[in-house]
Amino acid sequence: MTSSKTGNKRKLKEIREFRKQVLAWYDRHARILPWRSPPGQKPDPYHVWLSEIMLQQTTVGAVIPYFEKFLRKWPDIKALANAERQDVMSAWAGLGYYTRARNLHTCAKVVLEEMNGIFPEEEKALLALPGIGPYTAAAVSAIAFNKPTNVVDGNIERIMARYFAVTEPLPGIKKKLKAHALALSNKQSERPGDYAQALMDIGAGICTPRTPKCGICPIQAGCKGYNQGIAKDLPARAVKPLKPQRFGFLYWIQDKEGRVLLHRRPEKGLLGGTYGLPTSDWVDASERDNLEHLKHFQEIRFEGDDRKKIRHSFTHFDLELEVRRSAPVKSLKIGKDYFWHRTEDIGDFGFPSVFKKALKLNL
Ligand code: SF4
Numbered sequence: 001m002t003s004s005k006t007g008n009k010r011k012l013k014e015i016r017e018f019r020k021q022v023l024a025w026y027d028r029h030a031r032i033l034p035w036r037s038p039p040g041q042k043p044d045p046y047h048v049w050l051s052e053i054m055l056q057q058t059t060v061g062a063v064i065p066y067f068e069k070f071l072r073k074w075p076d077i078k079a080l081a082n083a084e085r086q087d088v089m090s091a092w093a094g095l096g097y098y099t100r101a102r103n104l105h106t107c108a109k110v111v112l113e114e115m116n117g118i119f120p121e122e123e124k125a126l127l128a129l130p131g132i133g134p135y136t137a138a139a140v141s142a143i144a145f146n147k148p149t150n151v152v153d154g155n156i157e158r159i160m161a162r163y164f165a166v167t168e169p170l171p172g173i174k175k176k177l178k179a180h181a182l183a184l185s186n187k188q189s190e191r192p193g194d195y196a197q198a199l200m201d202i203g204a205g206i207c208t209p210r211t212p213k214c215g216i217c218p219i220q221a222g223c224k225g226y227n228q229g230i231a232k233d234l235p236a237r238a239v240k241p242l243k244p245q246r247f248g249f250l251y252w253i254q255d256k257e258g259r260v261l262l263h264r265r266p267e268k269g270l271l272g273g274t275y276g277l278p279t280s281d282w283v284d285a286s287e288r289d290n291l292e293h294l295k296h297f298q299e300i301r302f303e304g305d306d307r308k309k310i311r312h313s314f315t316h317f318d319l320e321l322e323v324r325r326s327a328p329v330k331s332l333k334i335g336k337d338y339f340w341h342r343t344e345d346i347g348d349f350g351f352p353s354v355f356k357k358a359l360k361l362n363l
Pocket of ligand 1: 159162163206207208212213214215217218219220221223225226231232
């Protein structure tokens, strides 16, 4: 009994020491980011939430200009909730994962209409909002409201794998890494928001994926991965299967007035609700020779020798689109999601990256 009490005390002391080192480092080296509040000031939950949604699957460098643009256009939750859906989608164009933009807008409406424009503070209530998963709920609760949650992003996973020398491969060890992070966070109420951001910063700037800068790391003394000389090889990763390859046609169809045919993609599914050029179905690359044009384009005469290609990589597959350019068409029976538009300003639609690549081909 006495020895387990001593063991617990020692553990608690180690945890306090770890957190002290992390926070002391943060006080000197915290990154200055547009969504962070200056020292001593309360963070704005709208800024924290907006940045965390944008940072899902996206780097800080890519997010900063989008975050600043959104704040200029919609400085608070009310302004964003009252924005037109299409304006939000257009402002998001290029950041990818468009479901995030739709959920962002829906979430803003829910917070305005059902919560009087005030974000809930607790993880559980945040988790019930559109577009907020477990990581984002924990991050917003900790950073915006200083609640002691267990925030574990990719950077923090890497630190945990190295600090505790976990040698099994990701993704199978995610739970284990979260449990390690929890052991360091649980019931620790000292500056939880700063602690989470400090670990994120250490992961981004010191405990980096390829060459960790262990020489300047504030938690080096207790890092098992460093002490065993295996840090840079952690976390190990299971070998990824090759991405599936898909193929499709991209249509550049003009009418006699020189307007081009555009398509609004269905709300659900990949690139849902965005505007772009029409495409055929996207089939497995092995089926490319059997791919037929969409039914309503089958009568169109396409210029046979135009074989410009666009290659784009999505998270779960790579896509090759082969361009089919039409001679000017007189009339076309098309569904309500298709419409003609002047070529001069189609760039203003805020196309997703795959269609921006098509515009660069000067079709
Ligand atoms: S000592 Fe090295 S491996 Fe360990 S946490 Fe610090 S940077 Fe990462």
